[in-house]
Amino acid sequence: MTGKVQAGEGYPPAVRCRGIRGATTVTENSSEAILEATREMLFILIRANGVDPEDVASAYFTTTVDLTATYPALAARQLGWYDAALLCGHEMQVPGGLPRCIRVLVHWNTGKSSKEIVHVYLRDARRLRPDRLSLPEIPWEEIEAAAKNIDFDELKYNPDGNPQNQQ
Template sequence: MGWCRGIRGATTVERNDATDMLEATRELLTALVEANGIQPDDVASIIFTTTPDLTATFPAVAARELGWVHVPLLCAHEMDVPGALRGVIRVLMHVNTDKSAREIKHVYLRGARELRPEWAFDG
């Protein structure tokens, strides 16, 4: 492995509900893995953030449910910027890879597609 690269992703949920948050986070993590050919041992760490309106659970629980029990995970809240999109779960995944920065595929799903239209993901 040549580099530690950051891979960004985001998704949204309609309400502050643990089940919805975990489902959306699992969907996002699965899409990131598939889009970039990531193996679990490639993941150095993941930072999850949510908008301040999401407090029902830690998004990192979804990674643990996917079996990533040895990956360092951190959850935090985004800044509460007036007018910002609500219900957003963001991911910054640090991955050891031989891919160049241009080869990395960032994934934005659901309502988060409007945040980075160039990274909107259709699967």
């Protein structure tokens, strides 16, 4: 036995934590506009994916720096996400970036595959999600060359905080 529980006859579907992305925009920096747009985005995200708030582990909301009137996470609380860990922050400023934008990354415990997840982009945020096939590929040789300079042993978790070779 490998220790892994397989989904199948007699077993429930394997539950994994999946990420759901969403984004929307508002026309003004007001509490009402931010909460209304965020509730709309979350409601559609919930309906499109069949999300039960009990299965939401956490959500990370960001806004562009021009939105400061309220926390978009308040909209999640208004929709009943009382026990999920919620956090807000500002999106990095990139020249030509989309203004007045609210984004979310929801960590959701589900039996769905990553291909079954529906990401929600509304209003002007629809232009944020390019077709996945149009993303540039990185040559495997370039990835291998970069990996040669990494000491993977140094990346392992060390609960004592001591250097690996001094344990």
